[in-house]
Amino acid sequence: MLSKIISGALTGIDGYVVETEVDISQGLPCFEIVGLPDSAVKESKDRVRTSIKNSGFNFPVKRITVNLAPANTRKEGPSFDLPIAIGILTCIEEINNQNVKGVFFTGELSLDGGVKPVSGVLPLIYGAFKSGIKKCIVPIDNAEEAALVKGMEVIGVRSLNEVVEYFNGKINIDATTVNYDKLFSEDNNFYEADFADVKGQDNVKRALEIAAAGLHNILIIGPPGAGKTMMAKRLPSILPDLTFEESMEITKIYSVSGFLKNKNALVKRRPFRAPHHTISNSAMVGGGRIPKPGEVSLSHNGVLFLDELPEFNRNVLEELRQPLEDRQVTISRINGTMTFPANLMVAASMNPCPCGYYGYSEKCSCSQSKVDKYLGKISGPLLDRLDIQVEASAVNYDDFNVSIKAENSSTIKKRVVAAHKIQKERYKNENIYFNSALSAAQIEKYCKLGKAEKEIIKSAFERLNLSARAYHKILKISRTIADLSGSENIGVSHIAEAIQLRNLDRKFLK
Amino acid sequence: MYTENDYLMWLSCIINLGVDKRNQLLDYFGSAEDIWKSDRDEISKVINVKENVLHTIIRTKTNELMEKRLSLLREKNIQFVGVSDILYPDKLRVIHQPPVGIYVIGSIPDFTFPSVAIVGTRKCSVYGKDIAYLFARELSQNNVIIVSGMAEGIDSAAHRGALAEDNVTVAVFGNGVDICYPAFNKELKEKIIQNGCVISEYPPGMAPKPYHFPARNRIISGLSDAAVIIEGSEKSGSLITANHALEQGRDVFAVPGDITQKRSDGPNKLLKQGAYVLTQTSDILEVLRIEPEQNNKINSKNNKNITQALATDEKLLYDCMGENPISVDELFIKTQMELNNLQCVLTMLEIKGFIQKVSGQRYMKV
Numbered sequence: 001m002l003s004k005i006i007s008g009a010l011t012g013i014d015g016y017v018v019e020t021e022v023d024i025s026q027g028l029p030c031f032e033i034v035g036l037p038d039s040a041v042k043e044s045k046d047r048v049r050t051s052i053k054n055s056g057f058n059f060p061v062k063r064i065t066v067n068l069a070p071a072n073t074r075k076e077g078p079s080f081d082l083p084i085a086i087g088i089l090t091c092i093e094e095i096n097n098q099n100v101k102g103v104f105f106t107g108e109l110s111l112d113g114g115v116k117p118v119s120g121v122l123p124l125i126y127g128a129f130k131s132g133i134k135k136c137i138v139p140i141d142n143a144e145e146a147a148l149v150k151g152m153e154v155i156g157v158r159s160l161n162e163v164v165e166y167f168n169g170k171i172n173i174d175a176t177t178v179n180y181d182k183l184f185s186e187d188n189n190f191y192e193a194d195f196a197d198v199k200g201q202d203n204v205k206r207a208l209e210i211a212a213a214g215l216h217n218i219l220i221i222g223p224p225g226a227g228k229t230m231m232a233k234r235l236p237s238i239l240p241d242l243t244f245e246e247s248m249e250i251t252k253i254y255s256v257s258g259f260l261k262n263k264n265a266l267v268k269r270r271p272f273r274a275p276h277h278t279i280s281n282s283a284m285v286g287g288g289r290i291p292k293p294g295e296v297s298l299s300h301n302g303v304l305f306l307d308e309l310p311e312f313n314r315n316v317l318e319e320l321r322q323p324l325e326d327r328q329v330t331i332s333r334i335n336g337t338m339t340f341p342a343n344l345m346v347a348a349s350m351n352p353c354p355c356g357y358y359g360y361s362e363k364c365s366c367s368q369s370k371v372d373k374y375l376g377k378i379s380g381p382l383l384d385r386l387d388i389q390v391e392a393s394a395v396n397y398d399d400f401n402v403s404i405k406a407e408n409s410s411t412i413k414k415r416v417v418a419a420h421k422i423q424k425e426r427y428k429n430e431n432i433y434f435n436s437a438l439s440a441a442q443i444e445k446y447c448k449l450g451k452a453e454k455e456i457i458k459s460a461f462e463r464l465n466l467s468a469r470a471y472h473k474i475l476k477i478s479r480t481i482a483d484l485s486g487s488e489n490i491g492v493s494h495i496a497e498a499i500q501l502r503n504l505d506r507k508f509l510k
Numbered sequence: 511m512y513t514e515n516d517y518l519m520w521l522s523c524i525i526n527l528g529v530d531k532r533n534q535l536l537d538y539f540g541s542a543e544d545i546w547k548s549d550r551d552e553i554s555k556v557i558n559v560k561e562n563v564l565h566t567i568i569r570t571k572t573n574e575l576m577e578k579r580l581s582l583l584r585e586k587n588i589q590f591v592g593v594s595d596i597l598y599p600d601k602l603r604v605i606h607q608p609p610v611g612i613y614v615i616g617s618i619p620d621f622t623f624p625s626v627a628i629v630g631t632r633k634c635s636v637y638g639k640d641i642a643y644l645f646a647r648e649l650s651q652n653n654v655i656i657v658s659g660m661a662e663g664i665d666s667a668a669h670r671g672a673l674a675e676d677n678v679t680v681a682v683f684g685n686g687v688d689i690c691y692p693a694f695n696k697e698l699k700e701k702i703i704q705n706g707c708v709i710s711e712y713p714p715g716m717a718p719k720p721y722h723f724p725a726r727n728r729i730i731s732g733l734s735d736a737a738v739i740i741e742g743s744e745k746s747g748s749l750i751t752a753n754h755a756l757e758q759g760r761d762v763f764a765v766p767g768d769i770t771q772k773r774s775d776g777p778n779k780l781l782k783q784g785a786y787v788l789t790q791t792s793d794i795l796e797v798l799r800i801e802p803e804q805n806n807k808i809n810s811k812n813n814k815n816i817t818q819a820l821a822t823d824e825k826l827l828y829d830c831m832g833e834n835p836i837s838v839d840e841l842f843i844k845t846q847m848e849l850n851n852l853q854c855v856l857t858m859l860e861i862k863g864f865i866q867k868v869s870g871q872r873y874m875k876v
Contacts (some may be wrong), residue, residue, distance in 0.1 A: 118830070187711045201870060206849045264673035352869065359869025362768060365633040368662040369694065391871035393837040459861050481850070497850050503871070 017129025022087030035068030213479030222392030616707030630664025646671025
């Protein structure tokens with residue numbers, strides 16, 4: 001007797017359909033799983049046998065063969081427990097074969113017959129939906145996440161018994177649904193951190209606003225306690241709200257990584273990831289025997305904050321170069337090559353020298369070679385990708401007492417959103433969305449300068465010690481500043497302001 | 511067949527022979543040529559040195575070695591100036607234990623012009639570096655030669671100040687002039703050679719050794735009419751320079767420093783002992799009796815003329831700034847200008863050369 005149950009597996013963050021074929025035939029009792037299972041899948045034999053027994057069914061004393069088709073891809077994790085059990089129960093006719101036709105199953109079994117949540121449900125269900133499946137049985141804790149796929153009938157279950165009774169018509173389980181409008185409308189103001197809390201440091205705030213408007217990567221340099229981290233943490237609060245598509249992309253990644261809890265099925269806030277500087281290569285860009293997304297993908301559509309940039313392992317920082325350029329990261333391992341999205345904005349902070357006070361306080365007596373060595377930890381090519389380099393000044397006691405009311409995040413956000421709109425319109429025929437992604441040729445096209453503007457950039461280079469690589473960066477930043485002010489052409493004032501945002505080119509740390 | 515200069519070069523190359531012994535030999539024999547021509551017994555009568563040193567003296571007296579050394583100097587473009595040479599600075603000749611000769615890359619400036627040594631610690635503050643630069647610049651405008659040691663920190667800043675005014679500056683090394691130490695000052699060394707020279711009493715190829723530097727410092731002070739000590743701890747090389755200067759009868763200036771900082775101990779101690787207090791360039795000019803060149807002085811820039819050339823915004827901002835750096839945040843609060851406009855005006859002022867950006871997002875008048 002043969003039965004076929006539909007289930008799924010993941011490659012990267014995409015799900016594909018796996019047919020779980022179960023055959024029970026005469027012969028010596030044994031239980032085999034074929035189709036490149038990993039150890040967690042192999043172990044499911046014991047879980048399946050025990051949970052079927054403990055749910056009150058007879059486990060067949062026959063030769064059982066399970067095949068996971070396609071048989072040439074590696075399958076991992078416990079999500080095949082439920083489909084295998086259903087397959088066996090269908091074979092021994094506890095469930096009618098016709099009822100489970102076209103139904104997708106996923107879930108881990110516990111020994112008492114309970115169904116436990118698994119990771120990666122959203123991409124699994126989405127993959128199934130794309131191949132034409134309209135109904136799925138998932139663990140109750142994953143139900144809401146699965147229900148994000150529009151048009152899919154999602155049945156959340158608690159135990160194996162419940163599944164059998166449901167298919168035999170003894171009980172009725174309502175399909176789980178998600179109200180998208182409600183999901184998106186409720187508590188939109190979920191960023192506890194607001195720019196209104198930041199006193200002083202107006203130039204850094206302005207730089208962050210420009211960075212957010214053009215999705216420029218930003219480096220904040222300053223002494224300890226200047227509020228670098230505090231300000232960077234507030235960056236997501238001035239970025240535009242996530243669209244549904246963006247939100248889905250992030251949710252998929254988080255689902256695969258197992259970071260989703262039922263309460264927040266959909267990731268609604270922009271990710272802000274701040275990995276510690278001891279992070280390893282594969283934790284940063286993704287990796288593992290079966291590749292999993294790293295921090296760059298977990299900050300997809302959000303902000304990756306690298307505190308104390310020079311303290312990071314140099315290799316880790318160099319690995320960042322390719323994802324920042326390609327907006328995605330490709331990882332090759334023995335089990336396959338996977339591509340994860342990595343459309344992120346990097347915010348980094350650093351001290352000007354090992355003690356942190358170079359140029360800010362008389363406390364510092366770091367020698368020039370020490371300072372050079374510290375700054376040298378960040379390679380030129382990486383620095384090249386950090387468009388904006390701004391210095392935060394040391395905070396005085398007086399700064400806490402200023403009566404000037406700081407702008408709150410939502411006011412800044414409005415300007416950023418407007419700038420994003422302008423860029424979207426301008427680049428509708430290009431394959432880019434933001435000024436930061438402009439190529440050299442596109443800069444020629446979109447950052448046209450008048451005579452006065454050319455003049456100022458020329459004299460700036462002559463007088464201010466600017467390095468050659470600064471030229472294009474200044475034009476890109478000027479473009480964003482012009483967009484923020486709503487002007488079509490780049491003006492002298494925009495360029496002049498942009499020059500102030502390229503501090504490391506200016507070599508006065510020497 | 512060799513000149514006296516060449517024989518002096520030979521004398522300067524003998525290792526393990528102290529400068530005092532060299533001068534003793536010169537005093538006794540009258541010229542380096544006569545030392546070359548004398549024999550072992552005669553030399554051992556004059557100076558009391560170990561057997562191996564005597565051996566070196568005799569062994570190195572070969573034409574072959576001499577030719578080799580001379581061609582090396584030509585190849586590396588190094589000039590050797592012996593103590594008897596007319597090019598040898600008189601200021602240096604009169605000190606106690608002058609070097610028997612100096613190796614030079616570049617051209618030796620005319621030391622009849624006033625010269626000032628500006629020295630200080632390598633572990634200096636940014637403030638120390640700034641004022642070293644400033645004093646060097648202002649002295650340069652009065653045609654004062656700036657002498658220093660090209661070490662990192664104060665020394666480098668002093669050289670840079672002189673170079674900024676396209677003035678003559680001299681760096682004295684504790685190693686061979688063909689070696690750049692510290693290595694990251696390669697660019698600076700080239701610039702110094704273009705505008706002045708680098709000097710050392712050590713033959714080319716000699717690596718920097720810790721004990722070279724105190725000896726080097728006597729040349730720095732010896733080449734100068736006055737020594738300026740910016741920052742340095744009580745036992746730093748700068749104090750050695752100051753002591754040499756005193757012994758050589760040169761004026762010593764010290765910049766008063768923060769009494770809580772170790773690097774101020776040196777200058778403050780000198781001040782207690784009676785060194786001149788240096789708070790402005792004219793302090794030095796007065797003592798050295800140099801007529802200040804009025805029209806060139808940085809501070810005497812006509813304020814009125816500057817402000818006339820500026821737009822209203824620029825004038826407002828410029829007036830808020832002083833000689834001390836002020837952060838952009840403070841300017842923002844003071845001027846109440848829009849931040850983007852403020853940043854823009856700052857760039858304009860910078861490009862026009864009226865203000866200068868320093869580390870920490872701070873600005874000051876030039």
